[in-house]
Amino acid sequence: MELKFNSDFAFGAATSSYQIEGAAFADGKGVSIWDEFVKEPGKILEGHTGEVACDHYHRWKEDVALLAELGVQAYRFSLSWTRILPEGTGKVNPKGIEFYNDLINELLKYNITPYVTLYHWDYPNALELRGGWLNPESPKRFQEYTRVVAEAFGDRVKHFITFNEPQIFLWLGYDKGSHAPGLHYSEKRLLTMTRHVALAHGLAVQELRRQILDARVGYAPTCGAAYYPYEETEVNIRKARKLTNGLEKDDWLYSSSFWNELILKGRYHLKCTELFGESLPKLTKEESDLIGQKLDFCGMNLYQGCSVSIAEDGWLTLGKQPVGHAKTGMGWSVTPKAMYWAVKNFYEEYQIPLYITENGMSSLDVISEDGKVHDPARIVYLSEYLEQLQRAIQDGADVKGYFQWSFLDNFEWEKGYTDRFGLVYVDYESQKRIPKDSFTWYSELIKRQKHLQE
Numbered sequence: 213m214e215l216k217f218n219s220d221f222a223f224g225a226a227t228s229s230y231q232i233e234g235a236a237f238a239d240g241k242g243v244s245i246w247d248e249f250v251k252e253p254g255k256i257l258e259g260h261t262g263e264v265a266c267d268h269y270h271r272w273k274e275d276v277a278l279l280a281e282l283g284v285q286a287y288r289f290s291l292s293w294t295r296i297l298p299e300g301t302g303k304v305n306p307k308g309i310e311f312y313n314d315l316i317n318e319l320l321k322y323n324i325t326p327y328v329t330l331y332h333w334d335y336p337n338a339l340e341l342r343g344g345w346l347n348p349e350s351p352k353r354f355q356e357y358t359r360v361v362a363e364a365f366g367d368r369v370k371h372f373i374t375f376n377e378p379q380i381f382l383w384l385g386y387d388k389g390s391h392a393p394g395l396h397y398s399e400k401r402l403l404t405m406t407r408h409v410a411l412a413h414g415l416a417v418q419e420l421r422r423q424i425l426d427a428r429v430g431y432a433p434t435c436g437a438a439y440y441p442y443e444e445t446e447v448n449i450r451k452a453r454k455l456t457n458g459l460e461k462d463d464w465l466y467s468s469s470f471w472n473e474l475i476l477k478g479r480y481h482l483k484c485t486e487l488f489g490e491s492l493p494k495l496t497k498e499e500s501d502l503i504g505q506k507l508d509f510c511g512m513n514l515y516q517g518c519s520v521s522i523a524e525d526g527w528l529t530l531g532k533q534p535v536g537h538a539k540t541g542m543g544w545s546v547t548p549k550a551m552y553w554a555v556k557n558f559y560e561e562y563q564i565p566l567y568i569t570e571n572g573m574s575s576l577d578v579i580s581e582d583g584k585v586h587d588p589a590r591i592v593y594l595s596e597y598l599e600q601l602q603r604a605i606q607d608g609a610d611v612k613g614y615f616q617w618s619f620l621d622n623f624e625w626e627k628g629y630t631d632r633f634g635l636v637y638v639d640y641e642s643q644k645r646i647p648k649d650s651f652t653w654y655s656e657l658i659k660r661q662k663h664l665q666e
């Protein structure tokens with residue numbers, strides 16, 4: 213299928229601060245929970261840390277030139293809260309502001325629109341020590357940080373994403389403990405934190421709108437299990453949708469439905485009272501309105517889905533795949549149809565413009581004899597997912613853009629540097645960047661769109 217998107221569709225790439233910046237303790241930056249967590253023995257594969265990462269803090273100019281060469285119209289990156297406010301609150305670090313100013317100005321020089329994520333998991337350690345998201349003051353601290361960001365960059369940055377995947381940082385950080393800060397909290401505590409994160413989101417949206425009249429604000433959840441019909445039959449389609457919109461005791465925190473009901477509709481999912489009873493934190497009418505205020509768009513991070521297949525006798529199989537089906541380097545199933553169904557189901561439910569804020573695959577890329585990095589599997593992956601995205605748009609979903617994850621190979625959290633998601637290969641020893649074959653493919657795709665539209 214030929215890929216053809218509208219002229220106002222934004223093609224982009226994405227990264228996050230802790231995963232690429234490095235310079236973890238340079239120029240007055242404060243300590244984040246990730247700076248602390250990576251020091252704990254056994255937490256990160258092979259003991260890797262983000263202390264240097266891709267050294268983007270020093271190589272931003274070269275990296276922006278590569279983004280320009282790639283031809284993207286948009287670049288999604290996150291700000292390191294502690295680079296801006298080392299203690300999470302109070303004193304601003306001018307060097308941090310300077311770094312992001314330089315980056316933003318350089319992007320604009322090449323006509324690349326910045327999409328800024330306020331929070332991609334590197335929480336200030338000073339605030340964590342004061343209870344983190346459990347502290348009732350935490351929404352106000354996020355608002356304060358947002359105010360500083362809006363004042364510093366709002367004249368040039370118009371697109372903002374408040375939170376990246378609240379599901380994942382709460383689930384892995386405070387339930388499973390495999391991400392920073394490595395805790396195992398009770399359900400009651402987790403519920404309290406969801407309320408504070410939701411209020412923080414609401415206050416941030418308000419703050420951005422107050423200061424930047426033409427701000428475009430959204431949030432970027434992961435789409436949970438992204439159920440899709442294995443065989444596209446009526447019964448499978450209905451079941452997949454029901455599972456997508458449903459909620460269970462063991463997956464609520466990870467689900468998309470809990471968060472989308474809360475953030476996009478300002479209310480708890482209908483099933484919450486039954487699941488949590490008295491533990492469910494109360495939301496006043498004002499709080500619901502604050503949390504659920506209208507967003508300009510919603511993001512969706514999508515990598516893989518879970519297939520749904522119901523046999524003639526009614527037997528339900530989840531996660532069915534053809535024998536020998538493709539998997540990514542991380543062992544995630546390649547399921548392009550999840551893109552179509554997740555987008556379609558989401559849009560029909562919430563009717564709000566959407567960006568795919570992350571999509572891509574890890575593979576164990578190597579530099580070949582010819583000095584190049586050949587990654588045909590990534591090209592197949594991206595083209596198949598984009599085809600399904602195009603199909604969803606053709607069927608009525610209002611999708612404004614697509615951000616490939618990730619622009620550079622980077623620090624893949626607890627998996628360290630072993631998994632590579634980039635369009636650009638990073639040799640972590642020399643910090644040399646080598647655009648992979650998928651880089652050329654993506655850049656040609658973007659160029660071709662311009663021709664198709666002429």
Ligand code: BGC
Pocket residue numbers: 228231376377380434513570617624
């Ligand atoms: C996160 C990224 C991460 C990617 C691949 C997403 O959940 O937002 O930070 O690198 O998945 O694991």
